[in-house]
Amino acid sequence: MLDFAWWEITGKCQLACDHCYASSGPEGTHGSLSVADWRRVITQTREAGARMGQFIGGEPTLHPALPQLVQHALSTDMEVEIYTNLVHVTPEMWETFRLPGSVWRPRTTPTGPTNTRRSPSGPRSESRPRTSPARKSWVSRFAPT
Ligand code: SF4
Numbered sequence: 089m090l091d092f093a094w095w096e097i098t099g100k101c102q103l104a105c106d107h108c109y110a111s112s113g114p115e116g117t118h119g120s121l122s123v124a125d126w127r128r129v130i131t132q133t134r135e136a137g138a139r140m141g142q143f144i145g146g147e148p149t150l151h152p153a154l155p156q157l158v159q160h161a162l163s164t165d166m167e168v169e170i171y172t173n174l175v176h177v178t179p180e181m182w183e184t185f186r187l188p189g190s191v192w193r194p195r196t197t198p199t200g201p202t203n204t205r206r207s208p209s210g211p212r213s214e215s216r217p218r219t220s221p222a223r224k225s226w227v228s229r230f231a232p233t
Contacts, residue, residue, distance in 0.1 A: 089137040097126060097157065098146035102175045112146040123153040127160050134164040142169040142193075149177060155184045162189045169193050 099116030101108070121129070133141055141161055148154055149172050161168045170185065170192040177185075185192040 090133070091137065091139060093133045093138045093141045094144050095126070095129065095133075095141055095157075096144050096146070097121075097148055097154065098151045100150045101145060101147040101173070102150070103147075103173060110146060116146050118151055123156065126153070126157055130157065130161045130166075131164060134161075134166055138166060140167040140169065142171055144171045147173055147175065149181050155180055158184050158187065158190055162187060167191075171195060 096110065098118045099110060099112050100114070100118060101112040101116060102114065104113035130141065143151075143154060143158065145151070148170055151157075154170070158168050158170065166189075168187075168190045170190065172192055173195040184190065
């Protein structure tokens with residue numbers, strides 16, 4: 089049964105890293121799926137059994153519909169992660185990050201790049217970023233109060 093899904097909602101990114109697995113960059117696009125299409129995909133993901141979904145890209149915060157897609161995913165009783173590079177986070181996006189059931193995950197750490205995607209079948213424990221001291225440190229450093 090499906091437990092976890094990645095929703096690659098855009099190929100656009102402010103950066104153009106050589107190692108990018110998705111070949112994302114400033115010239116990337118949001119692709120051909122409409123917001124209604126993405127809402128259906130999210131609903132179908134939940135109906136298939138997923139308990140968590142992660143918005144990725146590209147840089148998912150560049151998709152103008154991300155806040156409403158996050159809200160839609162949360163309304164289906166899924167947990168949501170937003171896998172972001174934190175290059176530019178708008179006030180609306182910080183509000184989205186703070187929604188109950190939603191977590192954001194930095195793509196880099198103060199000590200360098202990270203590649204710590206949790207396994208879809210991995211543990212759902214206290215060690216998850218939302219509760220770790222490192223994540224709290226990131227929140228206190230970057231989130232507006
Ligand atoms: S920040 Fe991430 S999505 Fe953007 S170009 Fe770099 S690796 Fe790709």
